[in-house]
Amino acid sequence: MIIVQIAGFLGAGKTTLMIRLGSELGKAGKKVAIIVNEVGEVGVDGSVIEAFGLRTVELTEGCICCSLSGSLQNTLRIIAKEFQPDYVLIEPTGLALPSKINNIIRISMVEVERNISVALVDAYRAERLFKETKAFFSRQIIGVDVVAINKVDLVDPQRLQEVESLIQELAPGSRVVHISAKGGAGFKELMEALGVEI
Amino acid sequence: MSEEDSKELANAGSFGVHLNFETERPMSAAELSELIGKGLLAIGEMLSTKEGLIGHVKAFVKTSEGFIKVNLVDMDLGYDMEESLDGKKASIGTMNIMAAVVGSKDDEVKGAIDQAVIAMSESFKFIRESKGKGATGMISLG
Numbered sequence: 001m002i003i004v005q006i007a008g009f010l011g012a013g014k015t016t017l018m019i020r021l022g023s024e025l026g027k028a029g030k031k032v033a034i035i036v037n038e039v040g041e042v043g044v045d046g047s048v049i050e051a052f053g054l055r056t057v058e059l060t061e062g063c064i065c066c067s068l069s070g071s072l073q074n075t076l077r078i079i080a081k082e083f084q085p086d087y088v089l090i091e092p093t094g095l096a097l098p099s100k101i102n103n104i105i106r107i108s109m110v111e112v113e114r115n116i117s118v119a120l121v122d123a124y125r126a127e128r129l130f131k132e133t134k135a136f137f138s139r140q141i142i143g144v145d146v147v148a149i150n151k152v153d154l155v156d157p158q159r160l161q162e163v164e165s166l167i168q169e170l171a172p173g174s175r176v177v178h179i180s181a182k183g184g185a186g187f188k189e190l191m192e193a194l195g196v197e198i
Numbered sequence: 199m200s201e202e203d204s205k206e207l208a209n210a211g212s213f214g215v216h217l218n219f220e221t222e223r224p225m226s227a228a229e230l231s232e233l234i235g236k237g238l239l240a241i242g243e244m245l246s247t248k249e250g251l252i253g254h255v256k257a258f259v260k261t262s263e264g265f266i267k268v269n270l271v272d273m274d275l276g277y278d279m280e281e282s283l284d285g286k287k288a289s290i291g292t293m294n295i296m297a298a299v300v301g302s303k304d305d306e307v308k309g310a311i312d313q314a315v316i317a318m319s320e321s322f323k324f325i326r327e328s329k330g331k332g333a334t335g336m337i338s339l340g
Contacts, residue, residue, distance in 0.1 A: 010254035042294050044296045047260065048258055100204070124275065
């Protein structure tokens with residue numbers, strides 16, 4: 001079982017990438033389970049993903065990196081035992097810290113072939129996000145396997161370069177790819193960077 | 199905080215509401231999304247920070263004809279919409295509205311959503327099931 005965590009700040013495009021990845025893995029004949037977490041009791045993302053024909057487990061009213069860590073562990077165990085998927089895709093809330101989720105997965109007592117994490121960064125809002133929430137922003141990208149700068153179609157090349165510099169300043173040595181989760185640009189490169197075969 | 203809480207670390211608040219709705223006449227996806235989009239923009243307007251950050255304000259409408267998803271992450275970009283009504287019109291359905299916003303508390307987010315829902319009730323007859331923090335029960339609007 002391979003776990004892919006798609007993290008990133010609120011509105012970074014996680015659900016859009018999740019739908020694209022889940023659909024592509026399904027088309028490739030892979031058995032996929034999706035765990036979606038929303039911070040409030042009433043969610044939207046689980047319904048959106050299901051509307052695209054993908055089955056999800058939605059964990060609400062808290063964050064799986066802290067208050068709902070036990071729920072994540074239990075859900076992973078149940079999925080591993082009863083569904084035995086090739087891939088488990090996890091979409092945490094936009095307020096989650098991917099490194100904490102990785103730790104929770106490590107101690108969840110499920111057999112994991114690989115645990116991969118990607119942090120999405122919204123190219124259009126990255127600079128403002130950096131100004132307002134620098135410490136939090138950096139904790140969302142430090143320690144992930146790949147940082148994917150999303151919504152590249154909304155910014156010019158110079159701004160894209162500035163966002164990449166920002167990421168390297170916060171998390172030096174990060175592997176960075178440029179994508180448009182909506183349009184599909186860079187998706188293949190992201191999968192290659194993550195080592196996901198589709 | 200006794201244990202690190204990422205929502206507190208991000209200084210963010212959130213709230214969500216599930217509504218059952220009915221419109222006076224069947225509406226297209228464009229008409230419905232415009233009404234919902236205006237509601238989301240009103241929420242964003244009330245909660246945006248000095249840098250203009252709003253986190254994520256979103257709505258998902260489910261009808262027997264298909265779904266409509268409306269998203270707002272930036273006031274300058276405005277809202278975007280995705281739908282599967284395929285040209286059909288809808289008048290009855292469910293609507294989830296959820297906002298997670300930086301620099302706001304849960305009750306401020308709830309207040310903004312409540313105001314937007316009241317404004318939207320000029321176009322939608324709502325039966326609201328409030329499940330977010332600090333709100334319970336069914337409220338009939340419109």
